[in-house]
Amino acid sequence: MASANISLTRNRKTSFAKKRARAGFYFVIPASIFVLVFFLYPFLNVIWMSFQDWPLLGERSWIGFENYRTAFQDIEFINSVKFTLLYTVIVTPLLFFTALGMALLIKGTSRTTKVFRTIFFLPVVIGFGPASYLWYWFVDSRVGPAPQFLRVLGFGDQEEQWLGIMPLALFVVIVMVVWKFAAFQMILLMAAIQGISKEILEAAEIDGAKGFTLLRTITLPLIKRTISLVLILSVAGSLLAFDQFYIITGGNPNGSTLTTVFNIYRQSFLQFQLGYGAALSVLVAIALMLISLIQLRVLRGDDHE
């Protein structure tokens, strides 16, 4: 009797699970088609292109791994990888801590915090291109308000273009990216922080945790998933940086701010080597997948949720 009962429930469960699974399958079809057409097919295509000498116009020929061999000896490519890594290492923590700070400031629900939330979020709404142009002129030594401001404060004549001096050019882009993107991460983090149940926080406070201790031992561990999402988005986004450098620095001074993707664009459309550009894209894609995998592993770590 009992055993029959059990088997009945199990049966019901399996058929229900099957139905659910089938429904799920139908639900993912549109997304899968999208991924197939707009990701998988182009990606396989790029891999196929990367084994060819494929000019922008003209005859193509199969050259095997030649493009990859070239890549590993190409100083320009190697330098662009180094620079992109440097940029990522600097911009990721800056973005994260700025966003976290802002999220903690505006997590409340009072009218003032709402106003600030909106103000902080405004730059996110501007497109990357317009925002980059905005900053290009913002720091221009002739007409830009930023150098003008320093002049008024008495910091020299500021005649030198900031974008013409190396660490400064990178610094300008980083400030722009933080200004533009921190609020996006802020919203994600804020939502996660607001999702922590009041009881936990109150219990912790009763136990005497407050301020930084509360943040470090209670808040941060509880929003670990969001933090890992934010960091993965941020690292992937930074490794693929293009628009901001294309518009603000043009890869200069003297090619020192040429990012990997910018270099791929150059090789493909200005040096007319689509095949070589494809090979570099494949390398970047592989590196990005590996880095994201490692990040997922590390950040998931001892997550028991």
Place this chain on the structure above:
Amino acid sequence: MQKTNKIRVGTAAVLTVVLGVSSLIGLSSSANAAPVTINFWSRAAQADFIASVGAEFNKVNPNIQVKVTTIPDAEFVQKLSTASQSGSAPDVTSVDLILVPYFAKNGVFEDLTSYTNALSFKSKLSPAHMALGAYNKKQYALPFTAEASVLFWNKDLFKKAGLDPNKGPKTFAEIEAAAKAITALGGDYKGYYFSGACGGCNIFTFAPMMWASGGDILTAAGQPTYTDKNVAKALSFYNRLWSKGYVAKSAKTDNGASFAAPFAAGKTGMVGAGAFFVGSLKNNPEINYGVTPLPGATGGKGSFAGGDNIAILKGTKYPAEAKIFMDWALNAGQKFIATKAILPIRSDIAASDYVPQDPRYKVIADAMAYGKTPYSVAYTPLIADGQSPWVKMLATAIFDGKIAAAQAAAQKQALAIVKKQG
């Protein structure tokens, strides 16, 4: 809600099909009556007047309607290349003359050799445009708009600095002396300006001074000669202007966004620019300026004979209509652009319709005649790319003062590019 959306989408789809079919029927039943639309591309540098060119043609040719699309200069090569491969190319295009060898080599344009030979005014067409429009002894593109580079000098600033306002500088030394005197006025006054990070700008305004000094970066066959000692002369001249502070510091990173604009603000003594700049200076009537040939080290004169060619894309559905537009562009169209302060590409129309408008136009029309245009199928990788050997050489030589090293590095990079692009 979702249902209504679905219904709407469905209705729209049905409507589209019905409309599509009916327009097909319309086309086949009255092929002659319905106006043919020709897609025509131009780079954004011509945005000021190109739409009016299309409108003017459409006014006089109701049966053929030209639809003008402007493409950002920096994206023109990739847009036209990819469009021609995917079958979405325009029927006719205006194309920076310097890019024609690349497109002609790769079979993007229709062969216009016999059409060209039948033109009664063939001898009046700009030789530079004709040369760049040819590839392997066939003509693939014809002249459309002309542009030549000259030196602009601010007469009021020359006077203020104690120089003869009516005499434009004729050597490097004279430019340097004038730049020094104007910079000495202090404040925001600077002697000279150029866009230091822009390959195209400098091939237009700097290369002519290099050519007038007897140097060049490419042979007639397109082989790189970046280490030429006369190239060094021109580089060290610019380096002196820069290091002595006669040039605004913004020049170093200027990717062409400012180009000649600082001159229009009235604080810059001299700048290299072209016919287009005479047009834009009409908005600054307070600037009292003259134009003179860009000089070489010890005299002589150089100019970049530029502008656009016009070409018909291979595979166009309307070759006959495209030729009608081309006919117009080479005749009435030339008179029309002359009214827009654009230098015509026919010497006869330039003399009758353009030069009489302004005495300075004569200097520019003359510059067109002695001007030169590099011929290379690898212009984009060699010169236009922001990291090209040309741009890198200018940056290292002019702003860092390492002239010989800059030339050697550029030569090496250029040789590799030429080897690849053939």
